[in-house]
Amino acid sequence: MYKTKTVDLQEAKYKFIQEWGVLGSSWGINRAMAQIHALLMLAPESKTTDEVMEELKISRGNANMNMRALIDWGLVFKEYKPGERKEYFYAEKDLWNVMKQIAKERRKREIVPIRDVLAEVSEAELGNSPEGKEFKKVTKDIDSIISKFDGFIDLAAKSDQNWFLKVLSKLVK
Amino acid sequence: MYKTKTVDLQEAKYKFIQEWGVLGSSWGINRAMAQIHALLMLAPESKTTDEVMEELKISRGNANMNMRALIDWGLVFKEYKPGERKEYFYAEKDLWNVMKQIAKERRKREIVPIRDVLAEVSEAELGNSPEGKEFKKVTKDIDSIISKFDGFIDLAAKSDQNWFLKVLSKLVK
């Protein structure tokens, strides 16, 4: 066995998992889902459902559902070990890939629908009242900025981390 | 009065407000708050609490609380009209400013706390077990990418829309 200050590592892990859970909540990812993701990111080896349940003190149903949601999002993967019946789970650890995956999902869930509404609404007969004029102006502006963002996300999702970090560094420096 | 296809404008408005509400939800902004913001963005003139209540079919308490939250976020402003007792409310309509404000708030609420935890945790004695090593590696990576993002958000928040759109266009083209 390894001699480590177990208490400190456990504490640090616990704090990080908690905070990742809080962060997840404000990003529309539920607490358990974010915590499972954090736990798996920190783990050097893949883990079983029972280990996740035990470490996070959550029920089997909860663990199972959220693990599948993470797989759906492309953030967690299944692994089968030879001679073992249990399924093992491990996380995407490269934060760049994590962010790309999240951006992709959110683009599908958020940007696409609002752009659809904006397109639909731009076809409507709105008349020349101040209300109609303002509506056209505001929605047109919104569409223009959203479309630029959308293009950017799309581009970033196709690029690699290095390209992106270089761009950021150049801008920020 | 203006002759307009009232039904169409009302429908279009309704759809946009609904969708903005949905969008808000996945951004940690509650539905009523996002809808009030959408309504005020579309309005050519500032509106009273009663008008907002009436148009969105929400209670006085709800309207009041969320309007104050929007003021806190710097997305809505109060206005007093001479000779009138009522308070009037109007929204920031420039989406660039809206996004800047939201980024600022979220930075305070999300990026700062996670960076604090990462800093705290980086001081801990983690030992040399695979667990300890992995923990160090993952948290260091996360901190590095978050710090770059943080710098970028900070820079963007200090810049104007033109600068930002130019950068985006240059990248995307």
Add this chain to the structure above:
DNA sequence: TAATATTTTCAAAACTTTTTGAAAGTAAAA
């Protein structure tokens, strides 16, 4: 085949967030 191990499902319970509405508070007008 039956027995055992493991995963999945889902209705009900627990928990969280949002909304309501009426009462309390505040400010302006009479």
Add this chain to the structure above:
DNA sequence: TTTTACTTTCAAAAAGTTTTGAAAATATTA
């Protein structure tokens, strides 16, 4: 000062979300 107009507060209700746990389904081994 009293009345009236308006805003704010907050406890309770409603709505929404997450979690549990046991039963059903599935897969593996004997």
